[in-house]
Amino acid sequence: xxxxxxxxxxxxxxxxxxxxxxxxxxxxxxxxxxxxxxxxxxxxxxxxxxxxxxxxxxxxxxxxxxxxxxxxxxxxxxxxxxxxxxxxxxxxxxxxxxxxxxxxxxxxxxxxxxxxxxxxxxxxxxxxxxxxxxxxxxxxxxxxxxxxxxxxxxxxxxxxxxxxxxxxxxxxxxxxxxxxxxxxxxxxxxxxxxxxxxxxxxxxxxxxxxxxxxxxxxxxxxxxxxxxxxxxxxxxxxxxxxxxxxxxxxxxxxxxxxxxxxxxxxxxxxxxxxxxxxxx
Amino acid sequence: xxxxxxxxxxxxxxxxxxxxxxxxxxxxxxxxxxxxxxxxxxxxxxxxxxxxxxxxxxxxxxxxxxxxxxxxxxxxxxxxxxxxxxxxxxxxxxxxxxxxxxxxxxxxxxxxxxxxxxxxxxxxxxxxxxxxxxxxxxxxxxxxxxxxxxxxxxxxxxxxxxxxxxxxxxxxxxxxxxxxxxxxxxxxxxxxxxxxxxxxxxxxxxxxxxxxxxxxxxxxxxxxxxxxxxxxxxxxxxxxxxxxxxxxxxxxxxxxxxxxxxxxxxxxxxxxxxxxxxxx
Numbered sequence: 001x002x003x004x005x006x007x008x009x010x011x012x013x014x015x016x017x018x019x020x021x022x023x024x025x026x027x028x029x030x031x032x033x034x035x036x037x038x039x040x041x042x043x044x045x046x047x048x049x050x051x052x053x054x055x056x057x058x059x060x061x062x063x064x065x066x067x068x069x070x071x072x073x074x075x076x077x078x079x080x081x082x083x084x085x086x087x088x089x090x091x092x093x094x095x096x097x098x099x100x101x102x103x104x105x106x107x108x109x110x111x112x113x114x115x116x117x118x119x120x121x122x123x124x125x126x127x128x129x130x131x132x133x134x135x136x137x138x139x140x141x142x143x144x145x146x147x148x149x150x151x152x153x154x155x156x157x158x159x160x161x162x163x164x165x166x167x168x169x170x171x172x173x174x175x176x177x178x179x180x181x182x183x184x185x186x187x188x189x190x191x192x193x194x195x196x197x198x199x200x201x202x203x204x205x206x207x208x209x210x211x212x213x214x215x216x217x218x219x220x221x222x223x224x225x226x227x228x229x230x231x232x233x234x235x236x237x238x239x240x241x242x243x244x245x246x247x248x249x250x251x252x253x254x255x256x257x258x259x260x261x262x263x264x265x266x267x268x269x270x271x272x273x274x275x276x277x278x279x280x
Numbered sequence: 281x282x283x284x285x286x287x288x289x290x291x292x293x294x295x296x297x298x299x300x301x302x303x304x305x306x307x308x309x310x311x312x313x314x315x316x317x318x319x320x321x322x323x324x325x326x327x328x329x330x331x332x333x334x335x336x337x338x339x340x341x342x343x344x345x346x347x348x349x350x351x352x353x354x355x356x357x358x359x360x361x362x363x364x365x366x367x368x369x370x371x372x373x374x375x376x377x378x379x380x381x382x383x384x385x386x387x388x389x390x391x392x393x394x395x396x397x398x399x400x401x402x403x404x405x406x407x408x409x410x411x412x413x414x415x416x417x418x419x420x421x422x423x424x425x426x427x428x429x430x431x432x433x434x435x436x437x438x439x440x441x442x443x444x445x446x447x448x449x450x451x452x453x454x455x456x457x458x459x460x461x462x463x464x465x466x467x468x469x470x471x472x473x474x475x476x477x478x479x480x481x482x483x484x485x486x487x488x489x490x491x492x493x494x495x496x497x498x499x500x501x502x503x504x505x506x507x508x509x510x511x512x513x514x515x516x517x518x519x520x521x522x523x524x525x526x527x528x529x530x531x532x533x534x535x536x537x538x539x540x541x542x543x544x545x546x547x548x549x550x551x552x553x554x555x556x557x558x559x560x
Binding site for chain 1 (some may be wrong): 344
């Protein structure tokens with residue numbers, strides 16, 4: 001059987017690739033893209049069989065661009081997973097910690113390792129466009145006084161050496177990822193991660209007093225627990241919003257079908273983005 | 281009387297400076313800072329008398345970083361205003377449209393003028409770190425084949441020439457700005473912009489079914505119209521959120537005081553960020 005091709009944003013070794021592995025194991029071929037939009041476009045065009053995208057991080061919040069793409073492309077969320085973001089100091093083989101004068105990484109990653117830089121004042125923060133890409137660069141350039149900050153997968157891929165593991169300031173740093181399918185093909189994790197299901201949807205309501213409250217009653221009156229609400233600007237209607245909701249429950253349940261029918265009555269626009277087992 | 285010093289992020293001529301002018305007229309001295317955090321820090325330290333910050337844009341959504349700073353610094357929102365984002369093609373005096381081969385600007389601004397680049401295939405998009413800063417650069421370098429894309433205020437400040445006005449693709453591009461005060465000083469617009477008031481607050485609730493719905497009932501049951509809801513991750517509690525609400529009404533009204541007391545009963549945490557006249 002041919003392995004499915006899974007698109008993600010970033011260089012080989014990015015945290016998205018860890019998410020692909022966690023969701024699908026080694027039964028997948030990863031296809032890196034530069035931009036999130038390219039990940040959606042290539043899935044839409046059938047160049048890939050599925051995609052994995054980050055949707056929120058516990059320190060930084062939502063990846064808003066991907067919320068917009070979920071609306072603009074005809075994709076379904078079929079699974080989710082949470083990856084703990086572990087930053088490692090990685091150098092070409094032979095380079096020792098005491099040799100390191102510069103540490104390259106994406107600015108967000110550098111900012112998540114400030115304690116390390118305080119404890120190692122000889123090491124300078126050097127910004128680079130990508131975490132995994134910074135490992136590739138220090139290896140390819142054969143730098144003897146530099147390291148990179150990235151995932152352990154990146155160290156493995158580029159044949160580099162982990163000088164120090166888990167140098168991030170806050171260990172409660174997780175990113176939630178979605179596995180996306182189109183209607184054409186089904187690429188699913190080998191087994192569901194949880195018996196608890198979630199459903200994600202996007203809707204808009206008329207801008208009248210109490211309209212969001214009434215929309216949410218469709219869930220509250222049926223004891224369906226909201227796990228996330230996100231608002232995005234509605235294009236062409238300044239100061240109006242689209243709302244993205246996640247709640248516990250699956251489209252297969254009658255209670256959920258009733259809630260969706262109720263919300264449909266109240267909403268100007270409604271689209272279900274998918275039902276999937278809660279991620280571990 | 282000494283003019284108040286107003287901090288904002290960006291170079292002189294940034295859209296934030298237009299917001300300062302719209303809010304306070306010429307009765308203010310503007311103080312530019314590189315980062316949003318510096319704008320909050322300097323206000324906190326008394327280096328400035330007030331600050332103006334962008335909080336959301338009708339095409340791009342919220343400026344999430346500033347939502348976080350509103351929580352972390354002890355500031356009050358005392359006014360808001362909406363600025364239409366008009367992008368102009370600006371060049372050093374003497375440079376004509378047909379001479380222009382490159383247009384410099386911030387990537388977001390370049391992306392908001394795609395139609396212009398389609399109609400002018402000889403002009404290349406060149407990214408720069410700032411809109412107003414790109415005007416300063418083309419003027420200071422005396423470039424004869426380049427222009428910048430920025431506000432008309434930037435053209436004025438750097439003595440440059442507007443080659444083409446309003447080249448943005450979508451005219452429904454507005455940014456909403458807040459005027460912030462601390463407890464020490466009051467810097468207010470000369471007159472309220474509207475008889476309708478708004479109040480902004482931030483709260484968190486326990487993560488139990490229906491808790492957000494019950495919190496919103498404090499407003500819905502009193503016919504107080506929510507105009508915005510924004511969620512941000514709660515630090516240290518993965519997958520829990522802070523909610524930022526804006527609603528019509530002022531803290532001075534009894535109905536609003538009742539709603540806030542009701543919300544206080546339900547919330548783990550609540551802070552009112554300010555009441556202010558609705559912006560024009």
